[in-house]
Amino acid sequence: MAHFLSQVPTFLPILMQGVYLTVLVTLGAFVLATALGLVWAFMRVSGIAPLAWTARTIIVIVRGIPGIVTLFYIYFVLPDLGLSLSAVQAAIIGLGIAYSPYMAEVFRAGIEAIDRGQTEAALSIGMGWGLLMRRVILPQAIRVALPPYGSTMVMLLKDSSLASTITVAELSLQGKLLASSTFENTTIFTLVALLYLAMSLPLTAFNSWLERRMRQAR
């Protein structure tokens, strides 16, 4: 333990560089996955068959391919087609796409959990699709979607380590590099684990706080 503590000041600053990239990739991918997920979910519930079918196909395909392969594809294959991205850009876009089906299903489940009578009441006072979604369905759907949305957030944080496979020196890769040059495996990987935990706990806490707030507003 004393050994561990004495080494923390040496290793922590180097690992913090990895934390920075982990946070960057996670947040970027999270925003993108949420935006894409909303688009897929809206397409699926739009009632317009070609849109719904397209979204369903995208979801099935993307969800059926491992995130790591999506990352390889974007980082190694797209340059052959003339589109070169930096490793961090590729990681954000790849994870954002890979996670969008899960987000889409979280949102869709939330939207579809709302009683059909809500839609009818909204239509009966003359609302169109936009108002129906914005004023009636989404405010209620968010409450239903929030818990699974939170877990997806934590999963994405952990899976940001996949970015290491395309040379992004985020926390796990930084730890691995550091460990292989110092052989202080125990200290370094314990630190890495603690740092991941330190990032996921606030996410979880934030989510429970949001859930509580939503319940009160009811």
Added chain:
Amino acid sequence: MSIIELRNIRKSFGAVEVIHDVSFAVEKGEVVCIIGPSGSGKSTLLRCINGLETYQGGEIAVHGERVSTGSSSIRQVRTRVAMVFQRFNLFPHRTALENVAEGPIFVKKEPREEVLARSRDLLTRVGLGAKIDAYPAQLSGGQQQRVAIARALGMKPDAILFDEPTSALDPELVGEVLAVMRSLADEGMTMVVVTHEMGFAREVADRVLFLDGGILVEQGPPGELLSRPKNPRTQDFLRRILPS
């Protein structure tokens, strides 16, 4: 001109036709009650009038404007013909006041302060002046349905459609909702009411329609239709539901 006019309406779910060639019109200020056994197509017919259901044949017109779910004019129609549902369908995330003000503010784009003042008046009128800030979950069924009626009135409709407005209520709460509906009728509101409340139909309706198996079997003033029905199917139905 009639406010609502149905001509030869046919409606099918898949291959099954559930409404067969129904025609009737509702004049301004008229209260029309539609009665009939469960599954006779009463609610479906009512829901066709404001486009919550599509119909396959015939034509429905509101103020001469054709009701068609595919066209953009359907939203116009819906702001003029309000609907009260069996299960209230209040917005649970909004207070009673917000439920009433939602349509006028966001759909009809009326000035907010004016709408809020009017909505308070409407809630007072249905006896809920003390509950304007309550959420639907904090209200009884009867109170919720009265908020729903205020919500319908908030749209300043030309007519209100009631889809079995008291069927989901505990018996002791039915009276307060019927009382509000009765006062609306007295003030000249045009109403089409699908109901199992024969007492209400008898006392408030100008005309009663008996629907059975998707067919408009018989219609007439309540005194005639409910007391001296001509058609055997009407006689049979009334015999079964009215205490002799």
